[in-house]
Amino acid sequence: MSIARYFSIMLLISSMLLYEAQAKGPYANYKNILDEIYTGISGYGIPQEESELVREGGGDPTYGELTYEAAEVLFEDFTTDTVFYDLGSGVGKVIAQVYLTTPAKKAVGYELADTRVKAAMSLENVLRNLGPVCFGFDHEIKDIMANKDSLANEDQGDQEANKKGKGKKGKIANPKADKKGKVANPKPYNVPNKYIKFFKKNFLEADLSDATVIYTCSTCFSDDLMQKLADKFATLKDGLVIMTLKALPPHENIYLERTLTLPMTWSKATPVYVYVLDRTRKEAKPEVVAEEEVVVPDEAPAEEQDLAGAAELFDEESPVEAAA
Numbered sequence: 001m002s003i004a005r006y007f008s009i010m011l012l013i014s015s016m017l018l019y020e021a022q023a024k025g026p027y028a029n030y031k032n033i034l035d036e037i038y039t040g041i042s043g044y045g046i047p048q049e050e051s052e053l054v055r056e057g058g059g060d061p062t063y064g065e066l067t068y069e070a071a072e073v074l075f076e077d078f079t080t081d082t083v084f085y086d087l088g089s090g091v092g093k094v095i096a097q098v099y100l101t102t103p104a105k106k107a108v109g110y111e112l113a114d115t116r117v118k119a120a121m122s123l124e125n126v127l128r129n130l131g132p133v134c135f136g137f138d139h140e141i142k143d144i145m146a147n148k149d150s151l152a153n154e155d156q157g158d159q160e161a162n163k164k165g166k167g168k169k170g171k172i173a174n175p176k177a178d179k180k181g182k183v184a185n186p187k188p189y190n191v192p193n194k195y196i197k198f199f200k201k202n203f204l205e206a207d208l209s210d211a212t213v214i215y216t217c218s219t220c221f222s223d224d225l226m227q228k229l230a231d232k233f234a235t236l237k238d239g240l241v242i243m244t245l246k247a248l249p250p251h252e253n254i255y256l257e258r259t260l261t262l263p264m265t266w267s268k269a270t271p272v273y274v275y276v277l278d279r280t281r282k283e284a285k286p287e288v289v290a291e292e293e294v295v296v297p298d299e300a301p302a303e304e305q306d307l308a309g310a311a312e313l314f315d316e317e318s319p320v321e322a323a324a
Contacts, residue, residue: 092120
């Protein structure tokens with residue numbers, strides 16, 4: 001992310017803070033913040049070679065996103081114990097929204113398409129530094145701005161170095177470091193106990209052992225991939241909540257709790273299946289749970305699709321990114 005973009009984002013937030021007293025809620029302005037962060041960033045177009053790589057893995061590069069309003073409904077019950085994973089996280093918008101607007105302590109995205117995951121990774125540090133602002137912590141905007149050069153220009157390796165208090169070539173990236181380069185708090189702007197990260201990896205190979213909630217935009221996943229996901233989910237810890245846009249195949253200990261109808265970027269009414277993993281439950285699994293329509297503000301943007309007739313495409317049995 002360029003320094004100019006970073007300045008623009010921080011100035012936007014500064015102006016929002018001036019009107020905090022008039023805000024309707026603690027996260028009233030998050031949509032504007034995320035829209036500014038993601039200006040010029042889209043997951044809808046990826047190079048042909050990346051599309052082929054995804055297909056070679058048994059997937060399909062078709063792309064779509066959960067809307068802000070749908071996410072609010074799905075994630076409204078998150079707590080400080082929530083560990084959230086997005087399987088096929090694209091450019092990271094869902095992870096960003098979870099990190100900035102919920103008390104979830106961990107938000108991690110797995111994506112296979114290189115262009116998409118690099119876009120998400122480029123925003124990690126900005127999101128980390130926005131966290132305390134959105135959550136009302138007492139770090140000042142001027143402190144974040146003092147660190148703008150390091151934040152705007154870091155690559156992934158430098159982000160790891162910053163966790164130890166050092167930036168490129170050993171330069172201290174933390175403005176609160178002392179003259180000897182020691183940092184009392186190596187993550188001064190992070191909301192306590194909160195973590196955000198994006199990985200380029202096949203989510204079937206990912207370690208999800210600490211997950212409490214998993215979301216996947218699985219509309220175009222193949223039946224074979226859905227079976228593999230169900231098998232993987234069944235190995236995780238009890239109480240896991242699974243949110244998927246395509247129904248899971250019947251599986252021991254995985255129960256369908258509810259079905260919501262929510263807006264996505266390609267449709268105003270998409271079913272979202274919510275399951276729970278419970279090895280202690282000994283009841284018959286219902287084959288069908290009636291859809292529970294949830295009405296949300298009709299503010300979903302009319303995103304352009306890469307492929308014509310996306311609605312028809314989503315009705316097919318073609319798989320979507322096996323690992324994205």
